Amino acid sequence: MAIQWNLADLFEAVSDAVPERTALICGDYRSTFAALDERATRLANHLASQGIGRGDHIGLYVYNGPEYVEGTFAAYKLGAVPINVNYRYVEGELAYLFDNADLKGLVFGREFAPRIANIVKDAPKLKVFVAVNDGTDEDISVIGATEYEAALAAASAVRAFEPRSEEDLYILYTGGTTGMPKGVMWTQRDFFLSTIGPLLSLGQAAPDEPAEFVTRAIENGGTSVSMPIAPLMHGAALWAALMAIFGGNTVVLTSQRKLDPHEIWRTVEREKVMSVSLVGDAMARPLIEALDEAGAEYDLSSLFVIGSGGAILSPAVKAKIVERFPNMLVIDSLGASETGYQGTVAGTDGQGRPRFAMGA
Known part of the structure; x- marks a missing residue:
């Protein structure tokens, strides 16, 4: 049966294609x-x-x-x-x-x-x-x-x-x-093509057919470990988790009830997380500040992407991230629950302000 732009169809197709890859980690729990x-x-x-x-x-x-x-x-x-x-x-x-x-x-x-x-x-x-x-x-x-x-x-x-x-x-x-x-x-078609698809296709043309996403998951997946920090009840975190799963990659979750920056960094170190997604300053600021505390020594060499969406990531906090991680790719997304992703910061205007490339 042909795969549709249906979230269950896509999930089942990826699961059948890469059954033994690790899909989900939460504490001691691991699931293929x-x-x-x-x-x-x-x-x-x-x-x-x-x-x-x-x-x-x-x-x-x-x-x-x-x-x-x-x-x-x-x-x-x-x-x-x-x-x-x-x-x-x-x-x-x-x-x-x-x-x-x-x-x-x-x-x-x-x-x-x-x-x-x-x-x-x-x-x-x-x-x-x-x-x-x-x-x-x-x-x-x-x-x-x-x-x-x-x-x-x-x-x-x-x-x-x-x-x-x-x-x-x-x-x-x-x-x-x-x-x-x-x-x-x-509709699930519109949701996937407006949110998950564009971010899975960064740097390359988006596939015309659902089966092409599955092919990419087989060929390119299994190489990334992603960690959404916010509760999954919020779109920003769930979209990040879905993007990893549909890409054939691994999602790491923490079961903490409130933000514990040191537990986040311990998890990044332990699971060799490569990308972290968060929601603006409210999460980014305490995470960065925790690294300045006495005794806060973590091996974060695996981490190379920090993505933010759903709230403002201010220039001041963004600068602190870059200061702490000079080679980090910081993805600052613009969008809404009603619209999906509308753009990401492609550069600055020379004064540190974001410059967006909108549309085609």
């Missing part, structure tokens, strides 16, 4: 492409057995970890739509999002069970719950949830899904900085 695909397939089959199907919306209410990535691809395999849920939301915001997003299923961290129980009555369509073990002992029976690993163990690993389409949806809920969160809707 084959294992990641199998677990996503099992989750998809469990959700299907509970009545989740094409066009249904599945919330992902978990911290960074394998389950977020597995849940994303499980939804796409079904022709369903994963919905990012901000784990910092209070009950009122969650109730609004669950209703506005028409959630039918929810993959959630166990610690959030009491919060969900308090608002589930306000989300009448939400019927299917899968609880990820996060070390807490919250009661998940009150909402009829199935434990995540038990669900996967009992489900089939066979891909037997309905045909999918390039018109299947990708939806990203914004942070709601000017009001309540809003869902940005893309």
Whole structure:
């Protein structure tokens, strides 16, 4: 069957082409492409057995970890739509999002069970719950949830899904900085070709056909280790993770609940991370400042790219990055959830200000 501009099609094609490459690292956890695909397939089959199907919306209410990535691809395999849920939301915001997003299923961290129980009555369509073990002992029976690993163990690993389409949806809920969160809707074709594709094609012409991306993943992938630092519930981090996976490369995640600069640098050193993606000054500044602290000695020789998107990377902070890493490639992206990437800094105007090359 021909590959479409469909995120599940592309993921499965890459996984079949490079099954033994490392796809995902999170702490001591390591997963090959084959294992990641199998677990996503099992989750998809469990959700299907509970009545989740094409066009249904599945919330992902978990911290960074394998389950977020597995849940994303499980939804796409079904022709369903994963919905990012901000784990910092209070009950009122969650109730609004669950209703506005028409959630039918929810993959959630166990610690959030009491919060969900308090608002589930306000989300009448939400019927299917899968609880990820996060070390807490919250009661998940009150909402009829199935434990995540038990669900996967009992489900089939066979891909037997309905045909999918390039018109299947990708939806990203914004942070709601000017009001309540809003869902940005893309077709998967438009999303891939406006966000993932352009960055995978930097320095070369973008392929005309989906199969060409898979060929590039086979030929050029397996050489890069990328680390998105922000929570995957934000587009900046998820897009970076997807770009690595669709390129046949490795994604490194940390399960930290808040930014710990020293843990980030320890992970870069341990996993020989080559590119880090972050969100503007709020992340870049403490990371650079941590390197100036007494005793902060890390082997960061593997790192050669720092990318920023989703917020301002100021000239002052950018200068600190370059001062610390003189040979670093700093990618400063311009875009939005509604538009995808619109450009990257190609140089300066001679006074240190970014100069963008826009359009064709």
